[in-house]
Amino acid sequence: MTQARLFTPVLIGGAVILMLSFAVRASFGVFQIPIASEFNWPRAEFSLAIAVQNLAWGIGQPIFGAIAERWGDRLAIILGALVYALGLVLSAFAIHPEQHQLLEILVGFGIAGTGFGVILAVVGRATSDENRSLALGIATAAGSAGQVFGAPMAELLLSHFPWQTVFLIFAAVILASLIFLPLIRAPERASRAELAESMGTVLMRAFRDPSYTLIFLGFFSCGYQLGFITAHFPAMVTEMCGAVPPGSLLAGIGIETTSALGAAAISVIGLANIVGTIYAGWAGKRWSKKYLLAGIYLLRTFVAAAFILTPMTPATVLIFSLAMGALWLATVPLTSGLVAHIYGLRYMGTLYGIVFFSHQVGAFLGVWLGGKLYDAYGDYTIVWWVGVGVGAFSAIVHLPVRENRTGLQPA
Numbered sequence: 001m002t003q004a005r006l007f008t009p010v011l012i013g014g015a016v017i018l019m020l021s022f023a024v025r026a027s028f029g030v031f032q033i034p035i036a037s038e039f040n041w042p043r044a045e046f047s048l049a050i051a052v053q054n055l056a057w058g059i060g061q062p063i064f065g066a067i068a069e070r071w072g073d074r075l076a077i078i079l080g081a082l083v084y085a086l087g088l089v090l091s092a093f094a095i096h097p098e099q100h101q102l103l104e105i106l107v108g109f110g111i112a113g114t115g116f117g118v119i120l121a122v123v124g125r126a127t128s129d130e131n132r133s134l135a136l137g138i139a140t141a142a143g144s145a146g147q148v149f150g151a152p153m154a155e156l157l158l159s160h161f162p163w164q165t166v167f168l169i170f171a172a173v174i175l176a177s178l179i180f181l182p183l184i185r186a187p188e189r190a191s192r193a194e195l196a197e198s199m200g201t202v203l204m205r206a207f208r209d210p211s212y213t214l215i216f217l218g219f220f221s222c223g224y225q226l227g228f229i230t231a232h233f234p235a236m237v238t239e240m241c242g243a244v245p246p247g248s249l250l251a252g253i254g255i256e257t258t259s260a261l262g263a264a265a266i267s268v269i270g271l272a273n274i275v276g277t278i279y280a281g282w283a284g285k286r287w288s289k290k291y292l293l294a295g296i297y298l299l300r301t302f303v304a305a306a307f308i309l310t311p312m313t314p315a316t317v318l319i320f321s322l323a324m325g326a327l328w329l330a331t332v333p334l335t336s337g338l339v340a341h342i343y344g345l346r347y348m349g350t351l352y353g354i355v356f357f358s359h360q361v362g363a364f365l366g367v368w369l370g371g372k373l374y375d376a377y378g379d380y381t382i383v384w385w386v387g388v389g390v391g392a393f394s395a396i397v398h399l400p401v402r403e404n405r406t407g408l409q410p411a
Helices: 009-025 028-039 043-071 073-091 097-114 116-126 132-158 163-183 192-196 199-208 210-240 258-284 289-308 314-327 331-343 348-377 381-397
Strands: none
Touching: 009 073, 009 097, 009 116, 009 132, 009 163, 028 043, 028 132, 028 163, 028 210, 028 258, 043 073, 043 097, 043 116, 043 210, 043 348, 073 097, 073 116, 073 163, 097 116, 097 163, 116 132, 116 331, 116 348, 132 163, 132 258, 132 331, 199 210, 199 331, 199 348, 210 258, 210 289, 210 331, 210 348, 210 381, 258 289, 258 314, 258 331, 289 314, 289 331, 289 381, 331 348, 348 381
C-alpha cells in the first residue's frame, strides 16, 4: 500500500491563496496612524472599521462555506476575491469614517471567501486521514507566512506612496491570487453515510451537542487576542515602547524607529507561527486536540500577562512576538480538525464557519474596544487585561469537550 501524499495540488494552491489573502489582512494595523493622522480622527474610528471587517468576516464564513459545499469551492473563492478587491478599491477613495466602516463589510466578506473556512475545508477533503491534521497545520501556517511580509510590505509601500495607492496595490494582489485557482480541485472524501445526510440534519446534531457549544465559546478568545494585536499592536509599540538604541542589532538591519518595530513585530509573530502552527497540526494527529487547545490558551494567558507587567522595550517586544507567534494560529488546525473529526467532512466548511463566527465576534470586540478604551484612557492596558481573562476562560472551557465521533462512523 503506497503512502498518501501530503503536498497535494490542493494544499499548494490553497496555501498560496491563504498566504496572499492574509498578507493584506494582517497589514491593516499599519494603516491606523496614517489614516487617523490624515483625517484627524480619534483612534476609535478606524479601529471600528477594522472591527467591522472582522465581524463581517465571521458572518461571511459560514455563508461562503455553504456556497462552496453547494456550488463548488472555486466559485466561493472567486466571489471572495472579487468582493475583497472591490472593498479595497472603494476604501481607497473613502474620506469619512462611516465610509471606511461600511466598506470594510466587503473586505470582511472577501476574506471569508479566500480564508480559512473555504480553504481548510477543501484541503481537509483532499487529504488522507493520516495527513489531515498536518495538512491543515501547513495551510494555516501559509496564512502566517503572509503575515510575515504583509505588515512590513505595507510599511515599505507607505514610505513611497499614499495609503490610498497601497490599498489599490493590495487589491491587485488579491486578484492575482486567482492564478492558483486551477489547483483547487478536491475529491469527495466524505463517507456514503455523510453524503446521504442533509446539511440541516448535521447542523441540528451539532447544535444539540454541548461539545460544539464549548468549541464555539472557546474560539472567542482566540479572535479577541488576534484581532486586538493585529489591529493595535503596531500603534501600541510605536507609542509605548522604549526607543530603539542607535547602533543596536535592530538599527543595523534598518529597524530604527518604534514604528518600524511595530510593523516588524507583526512579521515576527507570523514567522514564529509558521513553526508553531505546523507543530500543532503534527501534534493534533498524536494527542488529544482538546488538551492541546487548552494548553495553548493557557500559555497565551501567561505570555500576555508577563508582557504587560514588564516595562516595554524593543527586546520584550521581540520576545513577546516570538512567544505569542508560536501560539498564534496554532488553534486553527486543531479547532478545524476537531470539528472534522467529531462531525465529519461533508459540511466541515459550514460547521467550522459557524464556530469561526465566535472567533470573529471576539476579534470585533478586541479591535473595537482597543480603539474605544484607548481614546478614553490613553493606553491599551485595560483591553489587554480583558484579553488575558478571556484566554484563561478558553483554556478551561475546552476541557469538557468530548472528542468521540457523533452519529456516523468515520469516513
